[in-house]
Amino acid sequence: MTARPGGPLAGRIAVPGDKSMSHRALMLGALAEGETRIEGLLEGEDVLSTAGAMAALGAEVERLGDGRWRVVGRGVGRLAEPAQPLDFGNAGTGARLCLGLIAQQPIFAVLVGDASLSRRPMGRVTEPLARIGAHFLSRAGGRLPLAIRGAEQPQPISYRLPVASAQVKSALLLAGLAAEGTTEVIEPEATRDHTENMLRAFGATVTVSDEADGRHVRLAGPARLTAAPVTVPGDISSAAFPLVAALVVPGSSVVIENVGVNPLRTGLLDCLAEMGAGLRLVNRRDQAGEPVADLVAEAGPLKGIVVPPERAPSMIDEYPILAVAAAFAEGRTELRGLGELRVKESDRLAATARGLAACGVAVEEGEDWLVVHGLGGSGRRPAGGARIEANLDHRIAMAFLVLGLAAAAPVEVDDASPIDTSFPGFAALLRGLGADLA
Missing domain, CATH: 3.65.10.10 (Enolpyruvate transferase domain)
Structure with a gap:
């Protein structure tokens, strides 16, 4: 795809x-x-x-x-x-x-x-x-x-x-x-x-x-x-992908309805707020004992941040897409405490670093950390133009498809079929927002 x-x-x-x-x-x-x-x-x-x-x-x-x-x-x-x-x-x-x-x-x-x-x-x-x-x-x-x-x-x-x-x-x-x-x-x-x-x-x-x-x-x-x-409310780990897409594709404005916002799952939202994202939570309510809200996302400038290691349990699945957001931010974003990413569906830490580098983003990778040097302040955007090996990992596939929507050149993912494991209809949903995915 x-x-x-x-x-x-x-x-x-x-x-x-x-x-x-x-x-x-x-x-x-x-x-x-x-x-x-x-x-x-x-x-x-x-x-x-x-x-x-x-x-x-x-x-x-x-x-x-x-x-x-x-x-x-x-x-x-x-x-x-x-x-x-x-x-x-x-x-x-x-x-x-x-x-x-x-x-x-x-x-x-x-x-x-x-x-x-x-x-x-x-x-x-x-x-x-x-x-x-x-x-x-x-x-x-x-x-x-x-x-x-x-x-x-x-x-x-x-x-x-x-x-x-x-x-x-x-x-x-x-x-x-x-x-x-x-x-x-x-x-x-x-x-x-x-x-x-x-x-x-x-x-x-x-x-x-x-x-x-x-x-x-x-x-x-x-x-x-x-x-x-x-x-069951909407999955914040799935919402992360159209959310970041809306934040990095210029001129975008998207509402994601009925998303679970359990405070032990919202580390990504905390990070994006610190990055200055145009993000609001509206219509907050409780549903079956879990907090729920609608997410309103509008594109705008982002800035680099330091993400503390203790935030990892609340967003372990969202680091690949956060790293994509960091690629569009101004300055350096430092992600710590990522050791768990090594034993996910793939070695997500290595896959994220490789994919960003292939798309023209400067990165540094350690055993349990990643530094992304964003291009936002330079007036440029990631070059794209790469073919990403997803290694049967749905979140790597979705993260780099999102990057391709705002890069200078298209990004291809070698195998998008694993996306159905967690987000059936992902491509159709993004196309409905105006994304060019094929």
């Missing part, structure tokens, strides 16, 4: 449902007693993989219409042993959280995935789940395919995360639902709390306290979950 520079972007859009919440809604629906109705579910490939896995584990999963689904659960500790391997495709969140579901009871399962997911480490999840009582067998480095036999009698544990990770935290809380006693996860930095919010909505007792040594999240087990309706 190729993105070509053109005229301003304009219009009102809605982005697909939040991917993190969509995975969790399906999983908690499968663990709950009764029928869970879900509105606004993201119907990208990653979430559909999770839906298939929940059905294989014995839940009744049915699509009712556009983004509307019903899940009839089996109850905590009562999932069925799957007859076939659970194929998660490219869904890292789905695979890691599902290990927590299976770990809570003595059933056997095998998890498989595509080439990209099979390169991603699972050890950070399997190591603490083994303490709860689950058993694992995998390729070197804890990589898929991976076999798990859940715990005969799951044990509550207190576990300090070595690295802030909402996926590890969530897997441990899900496993702890069937344990006798309190399961505790201690976070060095607060990560997205959709699991805690949704567990409470389904009837679990979850408490959170900020203490001297970090954030303590405690779950009382064993828990009984009762089906509850879930309305």
Whole structure:
């Protein structure tokens, strides 16, 4: 797919449902007693993989219409042993959280995935789940395919995360639902709390306290979950791409409706505000216990900033598109604390640096940091004219297509098909705003 520079972007859009919440809604629906109705579910490939896995584990999963689904659960500790391997495709969140579901009871399962997911480490999840009582067998480095036999009698544990990770935290809380006693996860930095919010909505007792040594999240087990309706807001990680496009394509003005703005997910918005972006949040409201707003974005000058490492948990998926915004800013933008980008769908830190350099942007790359020397103050814009290897990574593909819309020359992405894993209809939505994508 190729993105070509053109005229301003304009219009009102809605982005697909939040991917993190969509995975969790399906999983908690499968663990709950009764029928869970879900509105606004993201119907990208990653979430559909999770839906298939929940059905294989014995839940009744049915699509009712556009983004509307019903899940009839089996109850905590009562999932069925799957007859076939659970194929998660490219869904890292789905695979890691599902290990927590299976770990809570003595059933056997095998998890498989595509080439990209099979390169991603699972050890950070399997190591603490083994303490709860689950058993694992995998390729070197804890990589898929991976076999798990859940715990005969799951044990509550207190576990300090070595690295802030909402996926590890969530897997441990899900496993702890069937344990006798309190399961505790201690976070060095607060990560997205959709699991805690949704567990409470389904009837679990979850408490959170900020203490001297970090954030303590405690779950009382064993828990009984009762089906509850879930309305999924638009995904801020998806909204990031048309948002930045509107900020860097001259003359643009775009409204993105119904976006989840949970404060543990809005690091990108904080960064863009510090860069001087023409960005406003309007029509703020609560939806199913989550804050929601419409984002109003207008193109204008940006300035370079220093992004502190402690902001990483609130925007880990948004760094590639923030780096694209930095390429159009005046001056130097320094991004720190990016080590997690090395183990995403691709090495996103290296891919972002390579792509920017290929498009004529000066960058410096370290083990867990990136410096982008923006061209905004020079009156120039990134040269573009490059062919970007996305390495099967949807966020790299989308980031550089956005760059191509405002570069001096078109930017081609070698394979845009992975975009459907998280943002089905991405190209059509941007074309509707006036973007030249083909």
